Amino acid sequence: MMRTQAWKGAAFTVPFQLGFLFLYVVPIGYAVHQSLFTEHQSGLGLGGDSTTEFSGLDNYTKGFGDSAFTGSIGRVFLFACVQIPVMLVCALVLALLLDALTARLANRFRIALLVPYMIPGVVAAIVWINLYSPDVGPLTPFGHLFGLTWDFFAPSMVWPSIGNLLTWHGIGYNMVIVYAALQGVDRALFDAARVDGASELRIALSIKIPQVRGALVLTGMLSIIGMLQIFNEPMLFRHVTPQTVSDGFTPIMIIFNQAFNANNYHYAAALSVILAAVLGLASFLFYRLTTREAD
Known part of the structure; x- marks a missing residue:
């Protein structure tokens, strides 16, 4: 009887399992398969015949030795080390401020802060450009009213400009996750701390923030995954300032150019697998480091 109920319960997961299989596992497997081949063209690529040969790990060796690709990963990683903490700190502060308000006021401000996230990323980038x-x-x-002459598209300002855009667009989403975690904290802890004479700042630092560490880890992992895949914003900035934002500005832009401009699909597949491995490793290390601190 128990086994029958277990099978019935598992049957409800079949739609998800099928979607996960065909939308994630199969494409990843196909990308790995494509990355093991190399296409050779005769006639200098001017209408000659093309042959596809098995090349093993040659594309991966080329990818790890591609200074433009590895440099783009390092560039985005350094940017993420600044932008993600700033965004998460702002989201945490906003969540703490909302938690201090009444439920009616908190709901109104929460909707207002979520409006930027509701705007599609491409539209948000065009607005800020x-x-x-x-x-x-x-x-x-x-x-100019204050005597300031700034160029948001200058080489020294393009990353801060993109960072401001990403923070504005994503802060509401992260704030809601942290705020939801705060709502799950037992309010008796706050009342007991107030009875003992703790200030609201002390309650926030000693009780609220430690209680939402799991939510901060989750938002941090999601931000890392999204940051290393950044594409829309730099691509739109490139149309405005091509002399500053090159076609190899981010890893995804390099993969896009290899696949759709150079028609080198096999090498692009290898770069995609490498980037996926870097994403997985970065997320794993971040999770281990943050959970170890929590322990």
Whole structure:
């Protein structure tokens, strides 16, 4: 009887298992298979015949030795080390402020803070590019009022410009996750701390933040995964300032160019597998380090 019920319960997971199989496992397997081959063209690529040969791990060896690809990973990683902590700290502060409000006020502000996340990423990038524009944007003349002359598309400013855009777009989503974790904390802990004379700041530092560490780890892992796959924002910035944002600015841009501009699908598949491995390793190390601190 118990075994029958277990099988019936497992049957409800079949749609998910099928979706996971065909949308994740099969594409990943196909990418790995494609990465083991190399296409050779005769006639200097001008209408000659093409042959596909098994090359083993040659594409991976080439990828690890590709300074443009490894450099783009390092560039995005350094950017993530600054942008992700800033975004998570801002999301945590907003969640703590919402938690201090009444339920009615918190719901109103929560919806308002979620509005940027509801905007598609491409639309958000276009909006901010226009805001940054020295020709049509309001930020440049606003800076002139205080004697500031800033160029948001300059080489020294392009990463802060993209970081501001990503923080504005993602802060509401991370705030909601942290705020939901705060709502699950036993309110008796706060009342007991207040009776003992603890201030609201002390309660936040000593009780609330430790209680939502799991939510911060989750948002941190999701941010790392999303950051190393950044594509839309740099690609749109490239259309505005191609002299600053090159076609190899991020790993995904290099993979895109190899697949759709150079028609080197096999090498692009190998780079995709390498990037997936880097993502998995970075997420694993982040999880182990953060959970070890929690222990």
